Amino acid sequence: MKEIVIISGKGGTGKTTITASLAALWKNTIIADCDVDAADLHLLMQPLTKQTNPFYSGKLPNIDMNLCNECKKCIEVCEFNAIRNDFSVSKIDCEGCGTCAFFCPTGAIRLEDRHCGEWYLSETRFGPMVHARLGIAEANSGKLVTLIRKEAKQLAEKKGLDLILIDGSPGIGCPVISSITGASLVVIVTEPTVSGIHDMERVLGLTSHFQISSSVIINKADLNREMSQQIESVCKNCNIEVLGRIPYDRIVTKAMVEGNPVVEVDNGPVTQEIQSISHQIHNRLYSNQ
Amino acid sequence: MEFKKIIIAIASGKGGTGKTTVATNLAKTVTGQTVTLMDCDVEEPNAHLFLNPEIREEEPVDIFIPRVDLDRCTHCGKCSELCQFGAIVTIKDKVLVFPELCHSCLGCKRICPVEAIEDDKKAIGTVSMGFSESVRCIYGTLKIGEAMAPPLIQAVKKAGLSKKVSDLSIIDAPPGTSCPVIEAIKNVDFVVLVTEPTPFGLHDLKLAVGMVRILEIPFGIIVNRSTTGDRQVWHYCHKENIPILLEIPDEREIAEGYAIGKLMIDLKPEYKNKFQNLMNKIHQTIASSAKVIA
Ligand code: SF4
Ligand code: SF4
Numbered sequence: 001m002k003e004i005v006i007i008s009g010k011g012g013t014g015k016t017t018i019t020a021s022l023a024a025l026w027k028n029t030i031i032a033d034c035d036v037d038a039a040d041l042h043l044l045m046q047p048l049t050k051q052t053n054p055f056y057s058g059k060l061p062n063i064d065m066n067l068c069n070e071c072k073k074c075i076e077v078c079e080f081n082a083i084r085n086d087f088s089v090s091k092i093d094c095e096g097c098g099t100c101a102f103f104c105p106t107g108a109i110r111l112e113d114r115h116c117g118e119w120y121l122s123e124t125r126f127g128p129m130v131h132a133r134l135g136i137a138e139a140n141s142g143k144l145v146t147l148i149r150k151e152a153k154q155l156a157e158k159k160g161l162d163l164i165l166i167d168g169s170p171g172i173g174c175p176v177i178s179s180i181t182g183a184s185l186v187v188i189v190t191e192p193t194v195s196g197i198h199d200m201e202r203v204l205g206l207t208s209h210f211q212i213s214s215s216v217i218i219n220k221a222d223l224n225r226e227m228s229q230q231i232e233s234v235c236k237n238c239n240i241e242v243l244g245r246i247p248y249d250r251i252v253t254k255a256m257v258e259g260n261p262v263v264e265v266d267n268g269p270v271t272q273e274i275q276s277i278s279h280q281i282h283n284r285l286y287s288n289q
Numbered sequence: 290m291e292f293k294k295i296i297i298a299i300a301s302g303k304g305g306t307g308k309t310t311v312a313t314n315l316a317k318t319v320t321g322q323t324v325t326l327m328d329c330d331v332e333e334p335n336a337h338l339f340l341n342p343e344i345r346e347e348e349p350v351d352i353f354i355p356r357v358d359l360d361r362c363t364h365c366g367k368c369s370e371l372c373q374f375g376a377i378v379t380i381k382d383k384v385l386v387f388p389e390l391c392h393s394c395l396g397c398k399r400i401c402p403v404e405a406i407e408d409d410k411k412a413i414g415t416v417s418m419g420f421s422e423s424v425r426c427i428y429g430t431l432k433i434g435e436a437m438a439p440p441l442i443q444a445v446k447k448a449g450l451s452k453k454v455s456d457l458s459i460i461d462a463p464p465g466t467s468c469p470v471i472e473a474i475k476n477v478d479f480v481v482l483v484t485e486p487t488p489f490g491l492h493d494l495k496l497a498v499g500m501v502r503i504l505e506i507p508f509g510i511i512v513n514r515s516t517t518g519d520r521q522v523w524h525y526c527h528k529e530n531i532p533i534l535l536e537i538p539d540e541r542e543i544a545e546g547y548a549i550g551k552l553m554i555d556l557k558p559e560y561k562n563k564f565q566n567l568m569n570k571i572h573q574t575i576a577s578s579a580k581v582i583a
Pocket of ligand 2: 097354355368371372373374375376377390391392393394395396397398
């Protein structure tokens with residue numbers, strides 16, 4: 001089974017647009033949205049949700065005021081200042097470390113499973129989709145990403161499908177690490193700007209740190225030729241293949257506003273380039289077997 | 290006008306909407322006040338690419354992880370029982386520590402009955418400090434492969450807000466609505482949410498609005514590339530009674546300047562006025578919401 005993950009380092013480079021287009025071209029892949037913090041893929045996939053499941057992760061202390069003798073031990077031992085003077089717990093600050101519960105002399109603190117969001121099994125016109133919604137201001141995004149990948153794999157096995165297409169999150173931290181570890185191929189979408197290059201270099205550092213094979217797509221490649229050239233030479237130096245150079249075209253935003261993957265509504269240069277990228281990814285995934 | 294010292298954060302649910310553009314241009318617009326810009330997008334810090342600060346100090350940041358003194362350890366297993374993250378595991382005559390799982394809660398150290406747990410350190414990144422003309426710039430850089438950004442964000446904020454607090458402190462927050470963002474915008478006076486008028490922009494804006502409402506921080510919105518996409522963001526803001534503080538049209542010149550690290554106010558000086566107005570609106574909103582609370 002192959003997992004291909006689309007990430008970007010910098011946000012807003014077109015990662016989700018490209019993921020949606022690949023999903024539309026390939027059909028019959030499992031689609032997984034691991035950008036749980038700002039999940040947007042469903043806006044283009046328009047999934048029909050078949051199953052909604054709660055996502056529990058970590059712990060949250062529940063203080064029973066009938067047993068509490070107000071000794072303040074919990075407040076003292078909490079490294080995160082999550083317990084207020086009235087013994088209420090600030091959900092936003094609590095890490096769920098449980099130290100308070102272990103130190104409470106009267107046993108007034110019970111650790112409960114923390115409800116952090118929802119995850120869904122859905123059908124789309126391009127194939128089955130696993131996605132999620134992390135509760136606002138909730139932590140444990142990495143754990144949710146791991147869960148989605150696990151469910152996507154199970155679903156792939158059940159349906160006899162071989163390929164999982166994953167929309168990752170921006171950055172290089174916890175959810176990104178969870179979405180790329182052990183993947184078959186990481187595709188980094190960048191843009192020809194100083195930020196785009198800087199952030200791409202950091203993500204390339206990350207993929208090489210975890211020894212995951214990766215390649216690059218330059219989106220809006222004609223926005224600044226010099227910067228595009230610079231991306232090409234960075235990639236060349238690191239021995240990273242540039243899979244394609246998608247030109248800037250307003251059709252992309254237009255398609256998004258209409259809720260469609262751009263390849264479904266356009267036959268121009270953008271779509272042609274994404275088609276060629278799609279072939280190259282296939283070749284890479286299935287050539288050296 | 291006399292202003293009290295304020296801290297504002299520039300955030301957005303969706304990435305790439307123009308947070309850094311707003312933060313850097315705003316920092317360079319304000320005159321007659323001391324300004325500090327803190328780039329809290331420690332996974333992908335970008336503000337320095339536009340401000341080119343001369344870095345004067347660079348400090349490593351590390352967090353607590355436990356080290357077990359095996360001479361004292363009696364293998365009672367209390368630390369492992371407490372740790373919710375599986376970061377410290379007791380097996381027969383050994384105690385294993387997994388630094389990448391540790392949340393630095395100090396619980397194991399506190400619970401150990403024979404004081405066998407000592408402080409060890411794990412490097413998570415650096416905080417850099419310098420000046421771009423009169424603007425003080427501070428930014429964090431998360432070490433590659435390191436998963437947890439919040440402690441580094443905390444260190445960046447501490448560097449900027451513990452002593453010599455500027456009249457205006459601007460925080461460039463990471464994208465999203467989960468723990469790193471919360472860490473970045475916690476305890477600020479005002480949040481500016483930058484969005485773009487597309488379905489993705491609106492969807493993520495709604496999440497961001499939910500977040501600032503939970504935190505009960507006054508906020509307003511900037512619509513970037515306001516001449517693209519559709520009108521849904523305006524409808525939403527109108528319905529929800531959210532002030533739109535500034536609209537920035539989609540102009541090739543701005544985009545091209547951004548590509549090579551140029552500030553908007555340098556390319557188009559008329560934007561200085563717009564950012565100055567933005568600042569005035571923010572001051573007014575803070576003043577009026579303070580009245581409401583009082
Ligand atoms: S679980 Fe940990 S972080 Fe949460 S309130 Fe208790 S001691 Fe504090
Ligand atoms: S500091 Fe907390 S998270 Fe780290 S090993 Fe000790 S108990 Fe576990």
